[in-house]
Amino acid sequence: MRNRIVAVLVAMVVGVVLLYGIPRAYLLADLVQDTERRETQRSADLVAVAVEERRSGGGEVDEDFLGSLLHGGESITLGQADGPEVRVGLPPTGDSAGDIVAVRALADGSELTLRRSEDLVGQRVSDALLPLILIGLALAVGAALVVRVLAERLSRPFRELAGVAEAIGQGRFDQTIPHYRVAEAEAIGDAMRRGISRLGELRRRERDIATNASHELRSPISALRMEIEDLASWPQTPPEVAAELTSYLPQLDRLSTAVRTYLDTAQQQRLTDVDVVDLPALVRDALTRWRPRVRAASGPALVLVDEPARPLHVCASGSAVAEILDRLLQDAVDRRPTHVLVEVDSQDGFGRVRLELEGEQAPAGSEARAAATLTAVGMGGRVSVVDGHTVVMLRRAGEDVQGENDS
Template identity: 55%
Template sequence: MRERLVAILVGLSVAVVGLYGIPRAYLVADLVHDSEVRKVERSADLIAVLLTERLAAAEPTRVTTDDLEPLLIEGESIEYVAPDGSLARAGTPLARQAAQDISVTRELTGGGRLTLSRSGELIEERVSDAVLPLVLLGAGVLLAAAVVGWVLARRLSRPFAELASIADDIGKGRFDVEVPHYNVPEAEAIGDSLRRGARRLDELLQRERDLAVSASHELRTPIAALRLELEDLAMWPQTPPDVADELRSCIPELTRLSEAVTHYIDTARDQRRPDADADPGS
């Protein structure tokens, strides 16, 4: 029962975490990706403004790799094509375009074009960092569900384990056991049934004991009186010898009848003892 309750609670927790966590993880991943796209667009706009101002200076200079390198972060690359077709690159260019890569192109006012790219590996890393708390939270919820389920299962199954032990005692003839009350309605209903059954069985057992005592008195006393009467008649002088012999021959039969009645009553009493099942050989 405990294992089933724990499995049910953990299963429900898995379903809740799955129904909430998986869509939430996809949503967080989309939000992180959109945020990275906006960051790349803002960076491209800022770099375009800086390059435009540089090229518009009184003494324009050529844009070099050394000029572009400080404008990048790890995982980014930039490519600038001057109006005359000269090319300047900085950062680590993408080996191949992937679906997760982000590239933004901006046309400069004075001519030229720049392309800013951010690696998909960097995007995936940031998505993983954003999703990791959800994964840890889901694992924590499942662990808490398992612990709470085990505690609840232990508390809920304890009354039924106690009732099973009480029912075993009643089956052994211990009808004076005390059945506690429980807050669980099902356990309380079983406890009420055990109390009524124990009282009923105790009443029946008491009736059988009273019947055994009554039978002992009603049977053995007349048999003993009849035996004494036959012995007296057998020894009476007026009794013919052949009749006296016949009366004496009946006395052993009465003795066996008395012993049979005693044995039956004693056997019935022993079988109804509370510890009869616990020690059959006694």
Template identity: 40%
Template sequence: MRERLVVTLMSVTVGILVVFGVVRAYSTADLVREQQRGSVAQSADASAVAIGARQDGPEPVSGAFLAALAGDDRRVTFVDADGRRTSGGAASVTGTEDGDLRASRSVQGGGRVTVAEAASVQSDRVSGALLPLVLLALALAVVAAVIGSLLARRLAHPFRRLADDATRIGDGHFDVEVHHSSIKEAEELGNALRRAASQLGSLVERERELAVVASHELRTPITALRLSLEDLTLWPQTPPDVAAELQHSLTEVDRLSGVISSLLEQGARGHLGNVTQTDVGELVGDAASRWSDRGAALGRSVVAGGSDAIALPLHRASVDQILDVLVERALQHGEGTVTIDAARFSTHARIRVADESDRTLATGIVRADAGQQLTSAANQAESIGGFVGVEDIAHTVLVLALPWPRRRVES
């Protein structure tokens, strides 16, 4: 965008300079030629007076005398009453070429004097008059380029920030603070992004809650039904033909459970956005850096501890949001330094957010009575297949567990 603005401003400026320069060049050239014609005419008048005075004296009109009258760029020719021709001045000036300037005057006492100037002299003086105009046009073009670049950068900056905001929203950061701008169009675009982020955030949150509820409401009764059917097949009172039918029902229940799991996993992948291979250590470091200023403002430190080398296919924005909730709670309700680290286990990767306060939360997986803030993080973690928990140690340690891909667990 910035490049197009610069090109547009430069094109308009150059167009104006070209139109102005052409008109000004023609008028300047005409003015210089008019001045030269007047100068030659004045030189002819002065030469006629000087030659008339010379004829009244004892000395004759010589070539040297005429050369002194002519100067370096002109030639003076005198024809006396008897027809004798005497010339002086620039030998290259004939006065007969196209474009040469000539002026003739009668001399008192007889004869006629002619002053001639070559066309090349006029061209040189026109060029000299146009040179400042050309230099001025080039200087204006450079100034226009600099001003255009600065103006384009100023105009493009709000839109570039909005593009970055839109990218973060597209990555799932629906709580991003969209930048404001004094440019009306940019502000309208920012308002549209804020509305879209709010609506998308609400939609994704509802879908996430629906996925969690559906997981509980569908999987739990199906699991209970399977256990009941399996118990019935083992009862001694159950006839063999009924037991066989129950085994068939168990197969159908397993198939239904697999279909439900597949649909829930596909739905989670569909509404959570792009899943990419993520370095968990880098994710931990980014979270600590993101909250370090907020912690410093509260007189606390947020640091990244040692982390194992872990790479997981994750939706980065969802994990960032969960960590933000855990770190924010540690800053609001905890004490001392907040440490974020990561470790790997056989079935999952663990990210810990620890502070130095005494533990007040119940250990184990976080439930709904742990507070609305942690409940939101727990629901979000469950929607991506993980969970949020509290470690059973003296000080407060919140844990985000992220499962390995299924193929790795099976292997």
């Protein structure tokens, strides 16, 4: 969007400059040429007067005298009725059809010709047009700079909203959307705030269902099965009724299996809604989100000490990985260390994120780590503690592992 705004506005400015500058250049060139013609005519008049005065005083009109009346880029030719022609200035071979020529007839019958070179006129036209061209270029460059600044300011809200939308698409609904003075951006921001609220509520309900549905559905089915088995085994129950009750048990087992399969599938789809993600990129995003919070609370420094030189893809959901990292960073910050050193690497077909705490002052919590462990296990990974440091292991994408094996 920003580049398009810059291109459109700069094109408009350049178009306006050209629409004004080209006609102005033609007018200016005509004005310079008219001025040169008038000056040539005046110069011819002055030379003619000087020649006649020279002759009336008894002086000789020679090349030296005519040369003293000459300017650069001009030639004077004096054709005498009773003598040879006298010429000073440009050689005859330098005459051009585009030269400005002024001819004067003198009283003694001789003819005076003053010629101003076409090259001189063209040079003066160029000198007159140069400021106009420079002003046009300066306007174009200045407009490009001003337009770029304006485009940056106009597009900034939409670029920020695009980043927020990308984060929401990855399942992070804790985004803060600022308010903007641009009406269109503010309208989009309002719609996204309402959408985040609704999506967050839906996600909370989904988690509640995933957490409670197992107990709310499986427990009654198991209790009903036990009741039917007890009723079928009572001595007072006729054999025909007991056999009928026993025939209901396979249907209950099928119902229990269907419920368990549905809940497991829903949980797996929630955790693995994205097949492959770049683990270092998610770690960088998590640290970027947490640094302002930790800095505001005078917490520890979050340092990414090592990461792979190329992408490290894992089979996981971006939202689930972000949730794991958020919980583990919260757990690490709660232990009040001085530094949290984060390392990303790969080991045995797993992408690994290692959190090392320096200056730990409080014992490790259990709730955040347990929740992170549950999420990681659902994606085929794990969260463990090695030498007092928290390590997240997630299964690597098959193509990456195969590429490393081939190399």
